Amino acid sequence: xxxxxxxxxxxxxxxxxxxxxxxxxxxxxxxxxxxxxxxxxxxxxxxxxxxxxxxxxxxxxxxxxxxxxxxxxxxxxxxxxxxxxxxxxxxxxxxxxxxxxxxxxxxxxxxxxxxxxxxxxxxxxxxxxxxxxxxxxxxxxxxxxxxxxxxxxxxxxxxxxxxxxxxxxxxxxxxxxxxxxxxxxxxxxxxxxxxxxxxxxxxxxxxxxxxxxxxxxxxxxxxxxxxxxxxxxxxxxxxxxxxxxxxxxxxxxxxxxxxxxx
Amino acid sequence: xxxxxxxxxxxxxxxxxxxxxxxxxxxxxxxxxxxxxxxxxxxxxxxxxxxxxxxxxxxxxxxxxxxxxxxxxxxxxxxxxxxxxxxxxxxxxxxxxxxxxxxxxxxxxxxxxxxxxxxxxxxxxxxxxxxxxxxxxxxxxxxxxxxxxxxxxxxxxxxxxxxxxxxxxxxxxxxxxxxxxxxxxxxxxxxxxxxxxxxxxxxxxxxxxxxxxxxxxxxxxxxxxxxxxxxxxxxxxxxxxxxxxxxxxxxxxxxxxxxxxxxxxxxxxxxxxxxxxxxx
Ligand SMILES: Nc1ncnc2c1ncn2[C@@H]1O[C@H](COP(=O)(O)OP(=O)(O)O)[C@@H](O)[C@H]1O
Ligand SMILES: [Mg+2]
Numbered sequence: 001x002x003x004x005x006x007x008x009x010x011x012x013x014x015x016x017x018x019x020x021x022x023x024x025x026x027x028x029x030x031x032x033x034x035x036x037x038x039x040x041x042x043x044x045x046x047x048x049x050x051x052x053x054x055x056x057x058x059x060x061x062x063x064x065x066x067x068x069x070x071x072x073x074x075x076x077x078x079x080x081x082x083x084x085x086x087x088x089x090x091x092x093x094x095x096x097x098x099x100x101x102x103x104x105x106x107x108x109x110x111x112x113x114x115x116x117x118x119x120x121x122x123x124x125x126x127x128x129x130x131x132x133x134x135x136x137x138x139x140x141x142x143x144x145x146x147x148x149x150x151x152x153x154x155x156x157x158x159x160x161x162x163x164x165x166x167x168x169x170x171x172x173x174x175x176x177x178x179x180x181x182x183x184x185x186x187x188x189x190x191x192x193x194x195x196x197x198x199x200x201x202x203x204x205x206x207x208x209x210x211x212x213x214x215x216x217x218x219x220x221x222x223x224x225x226x227x228x229x230x231x232x233x234x235x236x237x238x239x240x241x242x243x244x245x246x247x248x249x250x251x252x253x254x255x256x257x258x259x260x261x262x
Numbered sequence: 263x264x265x266x267x268x269x270x271x272x273x274x275x276x277x278x279x280x281x282x283x284x285x286x287x288x289x290x291x292x293x294x295x296x297x298x299x300x301x302x303x304x305x306x307x308x309x310x311x312x313x314x315x316x317x318x319x320x321x322x323x324x325x326x327x328x329x330x331x332x333x334x335x336x337x338x339x340x341x342x343x344x345x346x347x348x349x350x351x352x353x354x355x356x357x358x359x360x361x362x363x364x365x366x367x368x369x370x371x372x373x374x375x376x377x378x379x380x381x382x383x384x385x386x387x388x389x390x391x392x393x394x395x396x397x398x399x400x401x402x403x404x405x406x407x408x409x410x411x412x413x414x415x416x417x418x419x420x421x422x423x424x425x426x427x428x429x430x431x432x433x434x435x436x437x438x439x440x441x442x443x444x445x446x447x448x449x450x451x452x453x454x455x456x457x458x459x460x461x462x463x464x465x466x467x468x469x470x471x472x473x474x475x476x477x478x479x480x481x482x483x484x485x486x487x488x489x490x491x492x493x494x495x496x497x498x499x500x501x502x503x504x505x506x507x508x509x510x511x512x513x514x515x516x517x518x519x520x521x522x523x524x525x526x527x528x529x530x531x532x533x534x535x536x537x538x539x540x541x542x
């Protein structure tokens with residue numbers, strides 16, 4: 001399918017969905033509205049709410065906070081995941097001892113941690129960052145662990161035969177392999193950093209997209225809830241595009257990444 | 263670590279395997295003796311080919327010479343010194359792809375110099391030269407997955423040779439390549455080797471390739487407990503062209519002679535490899 005055709009079909013879906021939404025919430029069918037505006041709002045209200053946010057500029061502060069929390073969660077979670085992933089992979093005893101606890105911690109639904117983080121770190125950004133970190137950490141940790149463990153035996157033997165010592169093997173073999181695994185999960189971990197931030201804000205904060213949605217919900221402002229969701233989606237898509245650009249730069253050496261380019 | 267200033271005539275052998283026996287512990291605690299009492303010597307500047315049926319222990323023997331595997335019994339000597347740990351005098355061209363997939367061709371070749379302390383610029387200049395030597399001067403910036411199988415083998419050859427090892431271990435280096443590419447690679451190898459004669463231990467399952475390239479052809483029996491059962495000197499003159507050499511009468515005589523021994527082992531090896539699976 002050509003690019004233009006695909007794009008126009010994708011646009012068509014959006015137009016039909018929004019059109020239906022507008023129709024069912026404003027035009028009575030057999031004397032009544034199928035989607036009561038109180039519960040479903042309507043596209044015009046939602047759109048004007050979004051426009052109002054951007055024209056008054058209030059939205060920027062919230063976007064900036066959520067973005068900042070996501071970045072911090074991603075950076076701290078990744079750093080921890082890389083360090084621990086490396087450490088566990090190179091020290092099988094440590095990995096074996098901590099294995100059940102890692103599994104336990106990872107099995108825990110992170111939402112239940114939110115109140116504890118709020119208690120410990122207050123209502124500011126750090127309780128949200130902490131929630132994001134608990135999500136990002138495990139994804140990066142498992143990928144780096146796997147990446148170090150799954151280095152090809154032949155490539156490793158080749159490094160040794162070429163004269164590499166342990167430190168050089170680390171730098172030229174284990175590290176790139178671990179990074180490539182980490183980057184292959186970049187979309188997931190960045191996505192989770194945002195999820196952590198927004199859920200944290202939703203559960204208790206004074207700013208951010210999650211706060212915005214929660215506030216609107218508190219006063220039954222359905223248009224505000226939908227508007228928040230749309231802004232959040234656009235925000236995530238933009239971040240994801242950024243990740244794709246970074247990924248293509250960093251993983252040029254990988255067959256699949258290169259093919260995506262074409 | 264010390265570079266022994268050995269008098270060249272006092273140590274005629276680059277590699278000596280003395281009754282080397284290699285055993286693997288299998289998952290069910292049984293011991294599988296892959297190679298038994300292998301006795302093999304490679305002189306300075308000599309090109310020795312090892313031929314044997316698949317699974318007989320050719321790679322195993324090379325790994326022993328490389329110091330990647332310790333023999334259960336017997337000794338390995340490299341230039342008269344017992345081998346402990348890795349063989350630092352040897353370059354190893356692996357059977358499987360062993361290039362670093364995250365490095366470009368030129369970085370792959372340069373790495374051997376870089377880790378031994380050469381500056382990046384120096385290492386890159388040398389690597390570019392080696393890539394040109396193996397005919398890939400224009401492919402320096404490509405990653406391994408952007409190269410063909412034959413090109414990857416060329417890069418691997420340059421990666422090993424840039425360190426100027428005294429011993430070259432090659433494990434079916436041209437195995438996965440098509441017939442024409444194999445012959446071109448064979449000639450390239452002979453050219454490079456003639457310029458700077460290293461001791462070469464070259465594993466192949468292709469008897470013709472072995473005769474065309476080597477000074478000596480060594481035959482291994484089918485495993486388990488594979489042994490070295492034959493050792494032929496190849497009387498063909500050098501320099502050789504391996505396209506032409508297959509037409510020589512001496513080539514055919516030798517081929518027939520070695521094949522009469524090898525054939526039985528190949529059949530035995532085949533019967534075993536199929537018999538083994540039905541016995542399990
Ligand atoms: N790590 C290992 N554990 C158990 N058996 C092995 C191992 N490596 C090789 N072998 C066995 O040793 C024999 C020789 O293997 P190899 O040297 O790879 O054969 P080839 O001559 O084809 O290179 C084979 O039967 C193989 O199954
Ligand atoms: Mg083999």
